[in-house]
Amino acid sequence: xxxxxxxxxxxxxxxxxxxxxxxxxxxxxxxxxxxxxxxxxxxxxxxxxxxxxxxxxxxxxxxxxxxxxxxxxxxxxxxxxxxxxxxxxxxxxxxxxxxxxxxxxxxxxxxxxxxxxxxxxxxxxxxxxxxxxxxxxxxxxxxxxxxxxxxxxxxxxxxxxxxxxxxxxxxxxxxxxxxxxxxxxxxxxxxxxxxxxxxxxxxxxxxxxxxxxxxxxxxxxxxxxxxxxxxxxxxxxxxxxxxxxxxx
Amino acid sequence: xxxxxxxxxxxxxxxxxxxxxxxxxxxxxxxxxxxxxxxxxxxxxxxxxxxxxxxxxxxxxxxxxxxxxxxxxxxxxxxxxxxxxxxxxxxxxxxxxxxxxxxxxxxxxxxxxxxxxxxxxxxxxxxxxxxxxxxxxxxxxxxxxxxxxxxxxxxxxxxxxxxxxxxxxxxxxxxxxxxxxxxxxxxxxxxxxxxxxxxxxxxxxxxxxxxxxxxxxxxxxxxxxxxxxx
Numbered sequence: 050x051x052x053x054x055x056x057x058x059x060x061x062x063x064x065x066x067x068x069x070x071x072x073x074x075x076x077x078x079x080x081x082x083x084x085x086x087x088x089x090x091x092x093x094x095x096x097x098x099x100x101x102x103x104x105x106x107x108x109x110x111x112x113x114x115x116x117x118x119x120x121x122x123x124x125x126x127x128x129x130x131x132x133x134x135x136x137x138x139x140x141x142x143x144x145x146x147x148x149x150x151x152x153x154x155x156x157x158x159x160x161x162x163x164x165x166x167x168x169x170x171x172x173x174x175x176x177x178x179x180x181x182x183x184x185x186x187x188x189x190x191x192x193x194x195x196x197x198x199x200x201x202x203x204x205x206x207x208x209x210x211x212x213x214x215x216x217x218x219x220x221x222x223x224x225x226x227x228x229x230x231x232x233x234x235x236x237x238x239x240x241x242x243x244x245x246x247x248x249x250x251x252x253x254x255x256x257x258x259x260x261x262x263x264x265x266x267x268x269x270x271x272x273x274x275x276x277x278x279x280x281x282x283x284x285x286x287x288x289x290x291x292x293x294x295x296x297x
Numbered sequence: 298x299x300x301x302x303x304x305x306x307x308x309x310x311x312x313x314x315x316x317x318x319x320x321x322x323x324x325x326x327x328x329x330x331x332x333x334x335x336x337x338x339x340x341x342x343x344x345x346x347x348x349x350x351x352x353x354x355x356x357x358x359x360x361x362x363x364x365x366x367x368x369x370x371x372x373x374x375x376x377x378x379x380x381x382x383x384x385x386x387x388x389x390x391x392x393x394x395x396x397x398x399x400x401x402x403x404x405x406x407x408x409x410x411x412x413x414x415x416x417x418x419x420x421x422x423x424x425x426x427x428x429x430x431x432x433x434x435x436x437x438x439x440x441x442x443x444x445x446x447x448x449x450x451x452x453x454x455x456x457x458x459x460x461x462x463x464x465x466x467x468x469x470x471x472x473x474x475x476x477x478x479x480x481x482x483x484x485x486x487x488x489x490x491x492x493x494x495x496x497x498x499x500x501x502x503x504x505x506x507x508x509x510x511x512x513x514x515x516x517x518x519x520x521x522x523x524x525x526x527x
Contacts, residue, residue, distance in 0.1 A: 103433055105433060128435045131432065131433055131434065132434070135434075138429065140426050142426040142427055143430075144449075146448050146452065155431075155434070155444060155445075156436060159436060159440050159444065160436055201430070208434060
């Protein structure tokens with residue numbers, strides 16, 4: 050693998066849900082340490098594309114290579130491959146019957162096979178990175194939405210992934226809690242994490258993204274550096290979407 | 298005075314302390330057998346239920362339809378008939394599993410189907426995001442089921458599971474048809490020896506003492522769930 054090969058290489062992705070053609074031949078390459086923002090109106094396929102990258106969604110056709118591993122090859126150990134791809138969801142999806150520490154430690158123990166002590170030490174370090182070391186013994190219901198989402202980030206980064214996928218990580222949060230989550234994401238970026246983010250946080254996109262990809266109707270309409278996309282979009286659809294978003 | 302005589306006969310026939318004392322050794326044996334039977338068939342039923350509920354999450358028609366037929370069949374068949382068939386019918390084709398074996402198999406089939414339906418509802422009550430989060434960290438399907446989905450599923454349907462368990466314990470009385478000396482069987486034996494219905498009443502009291510704490514626990518759980526929903 051050459052040094053400049055993209056770490057995420059998705060090509061000609063098609064996805065059908067019954068009669069719906071949700072992705073129409075999308076190509077997405079992400080370089081190492083790059084932060085790519087996927088934006089677009091709801092139903093444009095951006096979340097589906099994200100979910101195809103770790104095969105939570107099975108593309109109807111196309112190829113997905115992540116960190117040199119063919120994600121769609123039947124011979125690929127998908128569970129092993131998924132450890133390299135962290136994912137954060139809109140609705141947090143923390144396990145309600147486990148503490149924050151338990152949430153982070155589960156995969157460390159059962160997937161990576163660490164002993165209890167080693168897994169918990171690693172889980173505590175991950176919680177520390179999201180500034181929640183003091184909440185290790187709290188259950189999800191005892192945490193605010195923002196704290197829950199940070200625990201979810203800790204759960205993903207504890208496995209030391211090569212890529213992080215964020216699916217609208219702040220959409221379910223009260224406005225005053227968004228900042229804490231974005232701050233953690235910014236720190237991850239500064240640590241050199243490769244990130245693909247589906248989000249409407251345009252301020253964050255302008256400040257932190259290397260590239261913004263605008264999708265509509267299951268296809269990429271245009272992409273470029275944030276300044277370009279936000280200040281001088283070339284397509285009408287992009288312009289309409291951005292002016293609508295910025296009005297809010 | 299005359300009105301008292303039927304009352305005396307009633308008390309003498311149904312609540313005769315003398316008879317309780319005489320019949321106690323037989324009843325005690327029966328109570329032990331009932332406890333042993335419950336300790337056998339409840340875990341067997343739950344295990345059967347877990348297998349059926351997990352199979353129900355497989356989206357293949359090759360699993361779905363046989364499973365449907367299986368569950369419907371063993372819920373519809375009267376457990377008594379099922380038990381008699383296994384105990385007395387199967388030996389004709391060379392399968393003789395004995396009384397305890399017949400009870401174990403019969404309850405696996407019947408009770409397992411009921412537990413299975415309850416647990417299936419529990420599994421369906423766990424949001425899909427839980428499964429996706431677990432799989433995204435590399436947990437296998439089985440690990441996700443065991444550590445993430447089932448614990449939440451059981452918690453969500455705990456009152457139904459306990460309620461079904463109450464029924465199962467009472468249903469162990471059908472073991473008498475294959476001559477297992479469970480509580481009600483022993484009580485009827487004592488009744489036929491003493492010509493008195495008191496042993497049956499004593500058995501009823503024993504069931505009550507056994508199950509009442511479980512009933513209390515159940516209504517506390519139900520109240521808590523009701524409160525949690527508001």
